[in-house]
Amino acid sequence: MRRSLAAAAGALLAGAVLVALLVLAGNTPAAATDAAALTPSERAAILALGPWPPAPVRDAANPASGSPEGIAFGEALFHSPRLSPTGLRCASCHEPWRHFADGRVVAQGVAAGSRNTPSLLDAARHRRYGWDGARDQLWQQSLRPLQDPREMPADAAQVAALIRSDAALSARHARIFGAPPGTDDERVLREVGLALSAYVETLATPRAPFDDWRDRLAGAGIEPATSDAFPAAARRGLRLFVGRAGCSACHAGPTLGDDAFHVSLVHSMTAPGVLDPGHAGEPANRFRTPGLRDVAATGPWFHDGSAARLCDAVQPHAADPGLEPPLLTALERRDLVAFLRTLSADPPADESSRACD
Ligand code: HEC
Ligand code: HEC
Incomplete structure (x- = not known):
């Protein structure tokens, strides 16, 4: 009799200890299941x-992709206040220390935008860009803010003139794309997009x-x-x-x-x-x-x-x-x-x- 009482008390105690442990672990009995x-x-x-x-992303059609020189050129452009006549940089909104976002509700370029700035980390893993997925190439998306009147408006002629007129930028461009920036503004703008996307490809969580x-x-x-x-x-x-x-x-x-x-x-x-x-x-x-x-x-x-x-x-x-x-x-x-x-x-x-x- 005494022995079974002791066993029952022991079982009760064990049960109480179990409940206490569950409570300590922050588990409710429902969560325990x-x-x-x-x-x-x-x-x-x-x-x-x-x-x-996963394995790093490379774009075989982009001479800057995966090339240390191309990535460094893209990084310099990303941080440059000279791409836009307003002095706005890509990094003004995609701030490296904020995980390449900006912490704002919606983007603030030369005018307030209507969409939140997404982080660029892992962007290269996606096949669609922008919240609405309007672009399916990273280099095209990388140029979009340059062309958006609310963000950092610049046109092809301005961007191309910058790369052509700066000896250091022009030499870097030539080493990556095999020839100095030519007279075709749209082509130079596209190459700027390729360099920017070569850099963005390297941003990963x-x-x-x-x-x-x-x-x-x-x-x-x-x-x-x-x-x-x-x-x-x-x-x-x-x-x-x-x-x-x-x-x-x-x-x-x-x-x-x-x-x-x-x-x-x-x-x-x-x-x-x-x-x-x-x-x-x-x-x-x-x-x-x-x-x-x-x-x-x-x-x-x-x-x-x-x-x-x-x-x-x-x-x-x-x-x-x-x-x-x-x-x-x-x-x-x-x-x-x-x-x-x-x-x-x-x-x-x-x-x-x-x-x-
Ligand atoms: C004024 C703030 C602002 C600036 C400056 C800016 N961005 Fe963005 N970026 C955004 C916003 C907002 C979006 C989302 C756009 C949308 O959904 O319409 C975005 C989207 C992107 C995306 C797509 C990310 C994804 O996962 O879909 C890339 C890539 C990108 N930006 C690169 C750049 C580059 C490169 C520059 C510089 C040439 C730049 N951005 C400058 C605000 C900015
Ligand atoms: C039917 C598809 C779908 C399902 C199911 C879904 N999501 Fe989403 N999720 C989306 C889409 C689309 C967005 C973007 C919505 C927008 O911004 O308008 C999103 C946005 C988000 C965001 C915001 C991300 C950011 O960077 O702003 C979070 C967090 C999220 N989802 C988590 C979840 C969780 C957790 C669940 C399950 C409870 C879930 N989602 C179920 C499609 C889905």
């Missing part, structure tokens, strides 16, 4: 978000805690433990991401972006009373799925910068015709944010990328 092993399909979906980094966890899952076969860098909340968020929340239907592959267009639930104006049409054609308001690597560091979010917190961007925001995005609870959104933060090597500490109610 999420600790179940990954299913084979979850595992496959998680492995498809890597490996990282480093490996992040998610990648270490994913690679251990791929290698060992048994699921790696969670850690400070990849906490239990991130694991729950990841399972939602590839599961019920349906995120990986669009945020697919190692960049977590499919380069396809989806109807956005975010509507914005390009001018008072004028809706941003998004990608050309029907249905309206389609935008390209952005990649999510390092996303915690590049707020505010969405094409119009309307999500001030990463948590707000995790609300249903895109759908394909006939498909309703699932509603998410506050706890689920918090877990998704915890997962998204593991896509940054060094996730920012500020509240906008952490707070979630």
